[in-house]
Amino acid sequence: MATRRRGDRRRTKAHREFVSEAEEILERRRDELTDLADGRGRGAEPDPELVNRLFRSAHSLKGLSGMFGLDGISELSHHLEDVLDRLRLGRTQLDDAALALLDDSVALIGSALEKLEDGDAAGVDEEAALLIGRIDAWTAAPAPSDAPGELELDPAMLRALTEYEEHRLRENVRRGRRIHVVDASFDILSFEEGLAELTAAVREVGEVLSTLPSPGESPESQIRFSLLVASELDAAALAARLELPADAVRSGSRRAGEASAAQPPPDAPETRDEELAAPARETDPDAGDGGPLELGSLKSISETVRVDIRKLDELMNLVGELVIQRGALAKLARTLRHDPATARAGAELEKVHKGLERKLQELQAGVLEVRMVPLRQVFEKLSRVVRRLRRDTDKEVRLEIRGADTELDKLIVEELVDPLMHVVRNAFDHAIESAEERQAAGKSREGSIRLEAYQRGNDVVIAATDDGRGIDVEAVRRRAVERGLLAPGDELSRKELLDLVFAPGLSTRGEVTETSGRGVGMDVVRANITALGGVVDLDSIAGRGTTVTMTLPITLAIIQALIVGAADQRFAIPLNSVRETLLLDPRDVQRSDGRELLNLRGEALPLRRLALEFQLGASEREQKQYAVVLGIGDARLGLLVDRLEGQQDVVIKPIQGPVRSVRGIAGATELGDAGAVLVLDVSALVDDARAREVREATGRRAP
Amino acid sequence: MSESAATGPRSFEALARAAARRDALDERSLRREFVTFTLDGDPYALPIERVREIVRMRPITPVPRVPAAIRGVISLRGEVVEVLDLRRRLGMPERAPTRASRIIVLHGDDGAVTGLLVDSVRDVLRITEEHVRPASGGEADSVAALLARGDQFVSLLDLERVLELAG
Numbered sequence: 001m002a003t004r005r006r007g008d009r010r011r012t013k014a015h016r017e018f019v020s021e022a023e024e025i026l027e028r029r030r031d032e033l034t035d036l037a038d039g040r041g042r043g044a045e046p047d048p049e050l051v052n053r054l055f056r057s058a059h060s061l062k063g064l065s066g067m068f069g070l071d072g073i074s075e076l077s078h079h080l081e082d083v084l085d086r087l088r089l090g091r092t093q094l095d096d097a098a099l100a101l102l103d104d105s106v107a108l109i110g111s112a113l114e115k116l117e118d119g120d121a122a123g124v125d126e127e128a129a130l131l132i133g134r135i136d137a138w139t140a141a142p143a144p145s146d147a148p149g150e151l152e153l154d155p156a157m158l159r160a161l162t163e164y165e166e167h168r169l170r171e172n173v174r175r176g177r178r179i180h181v182v183d184a185s186f187d188i189l190s191f192e193e194g195l196a197e198l199t200a201a202v203r204e205v206g207e208v209l210s211t212l213p214s215p216g217e218s219p220e221s222q223i224r225f226s227l228l229v230a231s232e233l234d235a236a237a238l239a240a241r242l243e244l245p246a247d248a249v250r251s252g253s254r255r256a257g258e259a260s261a262a263q264p265p266p267d268a269p270e271t272r273d274e275e276l277a278a279p280a281r282e283t284d285p286d287a288g289d290g291g292p293l294e295l296g297s298l299k300s301i302s303e304t305v306r307v308d309i310r311k312l313d314e315l316m317n318l319v320g321e322l323v324i325q326r327g328a329l330a331k332l333a334r335t336l337r338h339d340p341a342t343a344r345a346g347a348e349l350e351k352v353h354k355g356l357e358r359k360l361q362e363l364q365a366g367v368l369e370v371r372m373v374p375l376r377q378v379f380e381k382l383s384r385v386v387r388r389l390r391r392d393t394d395k396e397v398r399l400e401i402r403g404a405d406t407e408l409d410k411l412i413v414e415e416l417v418d419p420l421m422h423v424v425r426n427a428f429d430h431a432i433e434s435a436e437e438r439q440a441a442g443k444s445r446e447g448s449i450r451l452e453a454y455q456r457g458n459d460v461v462i463a464a465t466d467d468g469r470g471i472d473v474e475a476v477r478r479r480a481v482e483r484g485l486l487a488p489g490d491e492l493s494r495k496e497l498l499d500l501v502f503a504p505g506l507s508t509r510g511e512v513t514e515t516s517g518r519g520v521g522m523d524v525v526r527a528n529i530t531a532l533g534g535v536v537d538l539d540s541i542a543g544r545g546t547t548v549t550m551t552l553p554i555t556l557a558i559i560q561a562l563i564v565g566a567a568d569q570r571f572a573i574p575l576n577s578v579r580e581t582l583l584l585d586p587r588d589v590q591r592s593d594g595r596e597l598l599n600l601r602g603e604a605l606p607l608r609r610l611a612l613e614f615q616l617g618a619s620e621r622e623q624k625q626y627a628v629v630l631g632i633g634d635a636r637l638g639l640l641v642d643r644l645e646g647q648q649d650v651v652i653k654p655i656q657g658p659v660r661s662v663r664g665i666a667g668a669t670e671l672g673d674a675g676a677v678l679v680l681d682v683s684a685l686v687d688d689a690r691a692r693e694v695r696e697a698t699g700r701r702a703p
Numbered sequence: 704m705s706e707s708a709a710t711g712p713r714s715f716e717a718l719a720r721a722a723a724r725r726d727a728l729d730e731r732s733l734r735r736e737f738v739t740f741t742l743d744g745d746p747y748a749l750p751i752e753r754v755r756e757i758v759r760m761r762p763i764t765p766v767p768r769v770p771a772a773i774r775g776v777i778s779l780r781g782e783v784v785e786v787l788d789l790r791r792r793l794g795m796p797e798r799a800p801t802r803a804s805r806i807i808v809l810h811g812d813d814g815a816v817t818g819l820l821v822d823s824v825r826d827v828l829r830i831t832e833e834h835v836r837p838a839s840g841g842e843a844d845s846v847a848a849l850l851a852r853g854d855q856f857v858s859l860l861d862l863e864r865v866l867e868l869a870g
Contacts, residue, residue, distance in 0.1 A: 569765065614767035655776055657785025657817045658866045659769045668764070668776055668783040675762035676778040 018068050019117050022061060026110055027384050029057050033102055036094070045175075046087065046094050048168065048207075054102070055084040061109070070116075072125035073109055079135045080105055086139065090167040097138055104131060114392065153179070153252045157212060157228065165210045165228075172207065172230035179252040180235055182227040183214060184244065191223050193305070198227070201242050206231025228252070309410055312371050319364050320651035324670055326360055327648055329353050364649075368554070372407035375453050375462070378417055379404045382424050382451065389428050396435050396446040397428055403453035408460050412532055412552055416462075419528040419536075423464045423548050424449060426522075431468030431546055441543065443467065459576060460554055465547040471540035473497040495634050496690075498538055502526045530683050533559065533574065533652075533666075537633035551576075561650045561679065563671070564628060565643035566609075567616035570677050572650050572669055573639075577682040579631040581644060583624065598627060598638055605629065607638040608689055613664070632686045639685070652679050664688070737828045737850065739857055740807065740821040743795045746857040747821075748828060748850055753809050753862060755816060757824055760804045770868050774820060777806065784808065786818040792865060793845060798822075809862070817866060828852060835859075 032054050036046060062077035083101060086092040108131055112124040161169065173179065182202065186194035195211065202208050207230045214224035231238055239249040333353050336346030379401045386399040408416075432438075432447035439445055450465045473494055480486040480500050492500075504523040522538070525548075529536040534552035553559060553576060561572035562581070582600075589607065590597045596607040607627065611617065627638040650669035655662070666681035737748035738757075763775040763786055772792040776783050786806055790798060803823040808816055828850060836849040836856070847861035 616765075616767070653783045655766070655783050655785060656811075657773070657776070658787065658868050659766075659773055659785060662766060662768050664768065665766065668778070670778045670783075676764040676776045676783050678764060678766065678776075 015068070015116075018064060019113055022064060022109070022113055023388060024381075024384065025057050025061050025064075026106060026113070027388065029054060029106055032057070033099075033106060036102075037099055040094060040099070045171075048088060051084060051088045055081060055088055058084055070112075070124070072128035073112055076105060076108070076128040076132055079132050079139075082139055083135060088167075089164050090171055092139075101131070101135055101138060104134075153181070153228075157181070157210075157226070160212055161210055161228075168207065168209050169228070169230070172209065177206070177230045177232060178234060179209075180229045180231065180238055181250045181252050182229050182238070182242065182244065183224065183248045183250070184227070185222045185224040188223045191225075195225060198242065202227065202229050202231070205233055205238065205241055307370070309371075312367070315367055316371070317651070319360075319367050322360060323364065323649045324651070326353070326357060327671065329356070368409075371409050371411075372554075373410045373413055374405050374407050375413060375416075375460075376404040378413055378420060379451060379453075381417065382420060385421060386424065386428065386449065389425070394434075395428065395432060397432050398446055398448045399424075400448060400450040401452075402450070406453040406455055406460055408552065408554060412554075415528065415532055416550075416552070419525040419550070420451075420462070420464070422522075422525050424451070427464060427466040427468065427546070431466045431470070433469050455554070456551075459551050462550045462552070463547055465545060467545040470542040470544050470546055471498060471501065471538075472542050473540075476500050498540060499633070499635070501538055502536070530681075533576075535577070535632050535683065559650060559652060561648055561669070562628065563645040563648055563677070564610070564626070564639075564641040565645055566611040566614070566641045569616055570645065570671070571610070571641075572648070572671075572677050572679045573628060573630070574666075574679065574682060575647060577630050577632060579629040579636065582627045582629065582638075584627045584640065586625065600629070600636075600638070603636075605636055605638045606689060607640055608685070609640045611640075611642070613685070630682050630686055632683045635686050635690060637686045637689050650677075650679065734829055734831045737830075737857070737859065738807065739825045739828050740805070741823050741825060742789055742793065742821055743798075746825065746852075746855065747789075748857045748859045749807065749809075749819075749862065750859075751827060755808045755810045758806050758808060758818075760800050760802075760806065763820075772868060777818060779808065779816075779818075782816065784816050784818050786820050787866070787868075788820045789865070790820075790822075819865075828857060 032050055036050055036054070039046060039050070058077050058080040062074050062081060065071075065073035065077060080102070083098060087094055087098065092098070108124075108127055112127075115122070115124060158166075169179065182198075184194070184198055199208050199211070209228040209230055212226050212228070214226040229238070233241060235249045235251040236246055239246045242249070329349075330353055333346055333349040336342040336349060339346070383399050383401060386397060389395070390397055427449045432449070433441070433443075435445040438447060448467050451462070452465070453460060453462045455461075476497050477486065477492070477500075480497075480503070481488050485500060485503055486492070502522045502525075504521070526536050529550050529552070532552055534550055537549045537551075538546065539549070540546040560575040562575050562578050564571050564573060582598075584598070588598060590599065592604075596609075598605045598607055605627075623642065625640050625642060626644050627640055628644075630637045630639055648671070650671070652667040652669055654667050655665070664681050664684050666679045666684075668676040668678050671677045736751040738751050738754050739746055739748045741747070758777075758779070761777055763777055765775040766773060766785070769785075772787055774786045774788040774791070776785050778784075790796070800820065801822070804820065805824045806818040806820055807824065808818050810816060830850055830852070834851040836851060838846040838848050838858070845861055845864050846858045847864075848859045849856040850859055
């Protein structure tokens with residue numbers, strides 16, 4: 001039973017993923033179709049790249065829906081592929097009928113996806129079959145034929161062209177563009193990059209009709225290509241533009257030499273053969289010199305490299321290990337300096353160490369920077385979702401985005417998609433009222449959700465603010481009491497009550513709408529963000545709106561930690577959750593109802609002793625103690641420790657073994673000399689302390 | 704063309720060689736290999752395929768809130784690995800680690816690793832199937848079988864049971 005349920009859940013998850021991916025494809029296709037129709041309205045030729053994109057999207061949707069057994073959509077996509085293929089091959093012109101077919105198919109698939117989300121796809125296949133019938137009728141119409149253009153091209157090259165490439169060639173000739181053959185050779189190990197750069201450069205001034213490996217002799221480490229190019233530029237200008245030697249671009253059009261188009265075609269092949277073969281042979285002798293020269297000039301275009309994120313992870317780990325080694329070196333230098341016999345060497349070593357530290361910091365920053373990506377992609381995804389929600393419901397909601405250029409570690413950005421999506425959907429579904437309700441409350445009819453990201457020190461803050469109905473703290477209290485999370489008479493501050501929104505199983509609205517990801521609450525959002533080493537916080541004013549604030553470390557790999565000692569053990573505390581540290585006079589510790597407190601500038605700071613919390617054995621009560629003030633959002637906890645041992649950069653590693661997760665421990669790190677040191681999970685400690693207080697208070701009240 | 708003519712006999716030869724290798728493999732698979740070690744004076748064994756490496760005693764960092772059998776974690780070239788004290792796990796008298804103590808690092812099925820603290824590691828035992836005896840009932844809890852070595856029996860640990868910890 002249990003396994004079957006899990007299977008079902010997985011299937012529905014896969015299903016949801018399919019629907020959202022299909023929706024994305026469809027969303028793009030809508031935009032592309034609009035562009036296509038606009039272009040036609042202006043009387044322009046359909047942009048071949050646009051038609052290609054549409055063709056590819058039909059192809060992806062065909063595969064995707066086939067995989068999920070949605071035969072109707074798959075079959076329809078297959079026929080659409082046919083239509084688009086004809087358009088891109090120029091076999092048929094884009095006419096009103098074709099545009100209508102494309103538009104209708106998008107509408108049909110869109111409504112099919114909605115039905116699918118409801119779990120009922122009845123009738124989709126029938127509708128698809130009707131549309132397929134119309135498509136078949138359209139494609140049955142005769143295709144116009146096009147006379148081939150006259151060109152000075154190697155017949156071998158012409159034979160190698162695909163039907164599409166041939167069509168593009170004819171089309172370009174028809175429009176009076178010049179046709180050229182561009183020769184280039186690349187290092188065999190990196191030709192893909194070189195070729196991609198050259199292709200990109202050509203695209204700026206024309207169209208690459210075909211890329212063919214060139215048979216000409218070349219040094220062993222080089223590979224030659226001939227690109228068939230259409231451009232307004234003549235051969236010399238094109239060569240200059242591409243920063244290639246003049247003889248690397250040969251003209252394939254007759255019009256360069258003002259030759260008459262009336263010249264009999266049968267002659268052409270021979271002259272062409274010679275013309276094409278000769279330059280190839282000419283460039284061969286100096287290919288040895290020419291090769292590097294061409295490469296050198298190509299390098300000027302080269303500015304980016306694609307790197308596997310795992311390689312960056314390895315690099316990052318290596319830097320992490322180096323950082324640990326540096327720590328050991330620092331300690332050695334200190335030890336040496338404190339011994340009079342070695343003080344001088346110690347001082348020297350310390351100086352060397354300082355230099356090393358600076359360089360290491362630069363290296364670390366450099367590697368980190370490479371991993372950074374802007375939040376833009378995620379934000380764009382969210383704005384697509386809001387656009388779709390707005391279309392599917394009758395709510396009027398505007399999504400404002402600020403700080404999309406803020407950068408975060410790529411891994412974190414990927415993990416942020418789900419929690420952010422959830423927060424935005426929550427705002428859309430639950431927070432923003434209907435237009436009528438808003439008007440009645442004296443607000444603008446259109447609601448707004450603002451997503452804002454900015455960097456603050458070593459953290460990135462992402463805030464989602466809506467101007468909706470806000471959270472009614474009294475409703476939260478009633479709900480929490482119902483669920484047994486709270487005793488009826490408990491005194492909680494507004495903040496503490498709002499924080500209950502993150503408690504598992506507490507949803508502030510009874511109903512769960514289709515779009516909000518049923519049953520998944522803010523507790524999951526908090527869990528996701530905490531897993532990233534981040535903190536999520538919420539503020540709300542009833543009737544005015546809600547702000548969810550997420551604070552995330554810029555990178556996961558290395559964090560700054562405070563090293564503390566309790567009993568005979570050391571622990572690392574992530575510095576981003578340490579607010580301050582205090583040297584404690586035991587007389588300042590007050591007791592209230594069995595709990596220890598500290599008066600911190602007028603606020604009562606609850607205290608926990610780390611040694612007791614983790615049963616580490618007795619630490620001397622009389623001995624001086626430190627309070628590390630931990631902060632998660634607005635919650636504060638004073639953690640009492642015996643020693644403060646300084647700050648250090650640490651690499652958090654997961655603990656492997658039979659016991660995977662220990663409450664209160666986020667992982668471990670290596671400190672160079674003493675093996676593993678545990679890293680505290682501050683948010684779990686703070687949560688537990690608070691939960692215990694609530695529990696104790698409730699327990700005492702109940703007789 | 705000459706290549707296609709040569710494939711006939713060559714592949715024939717390859718087939719024959721593969722068949723011979725398979726026979727040798729079958730014979731060898733009957734003979735299994737175990738790492739043997741001692742606990743409280745008695746010999747124990749583990750299938751060698753599960754052993755990734757054997758390391759000397761090193762500082763073990765205690766971990767709070769875990770079953771007592773978990774002595775703590777060690778750092779192993781950047782990995783942090785839990786160490787299970789087999790004496791504690793099997794209910795044997797406590798003894799401080801000595802110079803002979805070793806940590807046997809196991810591969811898990813899921814790629815994760817675990818360390819086992821043992822009194823000492825002895826050798827690799829190679830025996831064939833006929834030397835394997837069923838475990839006596841009383842020890843069925845953590846011993847999977849008995850391996851006959853001369854007139855002595857070595858207890859083969861049931862790793863899945865041993866690693867299954869309460870809590």
